[in-house]
Amino acid sequence: MSDSRIIVHCDLDAFYAAVETLHHGFDESIPLVIGSDPENGRGRGIVSTCNYAARKFGIRSAMSISEAWRRCPGAPFGNAIYIRGSRGLYSRASRKVMKILKQPAEFFEQASIDEAYLDVTEYVNHDWDAAVALCRELQDNIMREIGLSASFGIAANRILAKMASEINKPRGIFRILPDELVDFFDGRDIREVPGIGKKRATQLNEWGIATVDEVYVYGELSLARITGERFASWITRVYEGRTSNEISPLRSRKSIGKEHTFDYDRDNYEIVLENLLSIVRRVMKSAREIGVSGRLAEVKIRYTGFETHTHGRSIPVSMDDDEVFTSLAKKLFANNVQPDKKIRLIGFRLGHLATPSTKQTRLLSIYEEE
Ligand SMILES: [Mg+2]
Structure with missing residues (x-):
């Protein structure tokens, strides 16, 4: 056990909503929806994100804002709070959190505005109990100094640490020891594995x-006949704890990207989102054609007047699946689009590519503008 790395995944709980709640002094038990103006249920925008109280009504990120209003109206028809959200507040809070998380990490990787991976093996001297104590301390520090709630997962690789951080959310800490994998996967829904979407689960x-244990019992060879070899071999490695434990602060420059400029600036975000998803599918198709997968999703939004923002998120292992990246892109767009600004260009980039070394030089130049 002493030769395995100790990887921590930290994920802030309902981050944007928590920051707004803190800033405005809202009551946590009242549904809070961040997104476009609902215009009393007639708005054409989308939900960026919402708090746990709003989630109880089935409100989700990227849902149309009018649908959210139907489920849970704001004043004077209901008690939900609807606000636009303020980017500046989020990045300031994020920077403070990351500063705390970086301290004990020998290797540190910020995966998105509210998520990070830490390799703490040396810091805790290979001691898994010390790792739990460390996460408790980081959790307390983040709450005391910034007022935000965070969840932690501890495991021997990235994907397991990520799964672990979901388990006791919010404000949870969960550890998966290397010799507990069989127990951990026993009876665990395959949809809990990051990278397995609805389509794959249905199949x-x-x-x-x-x-997950049923996948393993089925056997890699039989599974390959249903899902293809790549998935079968990947899920087998997940079950056996053999996926990546590499935490890398360096953003790979190798990427595949595509973008689309609208013929006129758009304010209908549902249409922009449709365009984005079709771009993502084309990027993933290119990736599969050249035989690479990626670990970083980046959505680029350019507003009227050339103001351009890029929003990224990385996943625990590299993948080449449409569903994984369409859902990531959807979330990145919904969480970050600035309400009531017109959009001129939308783009998507797949980064942190995993590829055989012979292909690397070719990949540096793959970037298309449409
Ligand atoms: Mg989060």
């Missing part, structure tokens, strides 16, 4: 596979 369900 596996049709073959009577619902849990």
Whole structure:
């Protein structure tokens, strides 16, 4: 056990909503929806994100703002709070949190505005109990100094640490020891594995596979006949704890990207989102054609007047799946689009590419503008 790395994944709980709640002094038990102006249920925009109280009504990121209003109206028809959100507040809070998280990490990787991976192996001297104590301390520091709630997952690789941080959310800490993997996966829904989306889960369900241990029992060879070899080999490595534990602060320059400029500036975000998703599917198709997968998703939004922002998020292991990246892109767009600004250009980039070394030089130049 002493030769495995100790990887921590930290994920802030309902981050944007928590920052707004703190800033405005809102009551946590009142549904809070951040997004476009709902215009009393007639708004054409989308939900950026919402707090746990709003999630109880089935409100989700990227849902149309009018649908959210139907489920849970604001004043004078209901008690939900609707606000636009303030980017500046989020990046300031994020920077403070990351500063705290960086301290004990030998290797540190910020995966998005509210998520980071830390390799703390040396800091805790290979001691898994000390790792739990460290996470408790980081959690307390983040709460005391910034007032935000964070969840932590501890495991021997990235994907397991990420799964672990979801388990006791919010304000949870969960550890998966290297020799607990069989127990951990026993009866665990396959949809809990990052990278397995609805489509893949349905496909596996049709073959009577619902849990991770059932995937393994099915066997890599038989599974490959249903899902293809790549997925079968990947999920087998997940089960056996053999996926990546590398935490890298350096953003790879190798990437595949595409973008689209609208013929006129758009304020209908549902249409922009449709365009974005079709760009993502084309990027992923290119990736599969040249045989690479990626670990970083980046959405680029250019508003009227050339103001351009790039929003990224990395995942625990590299993938080449449409569903994974369409859902990431959707979330990145919904969480970051600035309400009521017209959009001129939308783009998507797949980065942190995993590729055989012979292909690397070719990839540096793959970038298309449409
Ligand atoms: Mg989060």
